Amino acid sequence: MIxxxxxxxxxxxxxxxxxTLATQEDLQVVGEAADGAQAxxxxxxxxxxxxxxxxxxxxxxxxxxxxxxxxxxxRTRILVLTTxxxxxxxxxxxxxxxxxxxxxxxxxxxxxxxxxxxxxxxSVLSPAITARLVEQLLxxxxxxxxxxxxxxxxxxxxxxxxxxxxxxxGLSNAEIGxxxxxxxxxxxTHVGRVLAKLGLRDRLQVAVxxxxxxxxxPAR
Numbered sequence: 001m002i003x004x005x006x007x008x009x010x011x012x013x014x015x016x017x018x019x020t021l022a023t024q025e026d027l028q029v030v031g032e033a034a035d036g037a038q039a040x041x042x043x044x045x046x047x048x049x050x051x052x053x054x055x056x057x058x059x060x061x062x063x064x065x066x067x068x069x070x071x072x073x074x075r076t077r078i079l080v081l082t083t084x085x086x087x088x089x090x091x092x093x094x095x096x097x098x099x100x101x102x103x104x105x106x107x108x109x110x111x112x113x114x115x116x117x118x119x120x121x122x123s124v125l126s127p128a129i130t131a132r133l134v135e136q137l138l139x140x141x142x143x144x145x146x147x148x149x150x151x152x153x154x155x156x157x158x159x160x161x162x163x164x165x166x167x168x169x170g171l172s173n174a175e176i177g178x179x180x181x182x183x184x185x186x187x188x189t190h191v192g193r194v195l196a197k198l199g200l201r202d203r204l205q206v207a208v209x210x211x212x213x214x215x216x217x218p219a220r
Contacts, residue, residue, distance in 0.1 A: 049077060100114065
């Protein structure tokens, strides 16, 4: 059972998310909050696995709430909810430790799948959002040629480098597996090894690292 805390200052939005999650046998809504301060207190009280968190809220915004929740419970997975897919506050929340974000009008299946993916330890970003997000986060000099390998990547195998490049394109584990003819479980193992070797927290950090170092392929 995945324990979920739903945080949004709009009552109708929050009620809709709660009602959607309540239809799933493996998801349990353990609490609700209408602002960031309530979210911090509710997280401490309910110990959720996943927090669905709006960024634009009164009293305490989603960025500050993300910081405080993760300071107290680093294993909590935070998914940001927003009405804007290019919201700078969302980018800041990701830097603060959120594992991904969803647009509020996402289909029900996408919302439910995202919660499950977050609970598994995956980052939740679509390919298009990943590409745009990386561009805005980096603001760095042009990357090196795609056929070069940065010094920090020397500990990675050729297969791991291949997977990192696909991950930086925004592909899911299943999509990467289909591309390189590996099972999804094997890809997940490779991703875990990459995280350990590079000392990074999640897939988003790997994507940003790959673009920053020039390991990722140039945008097409």
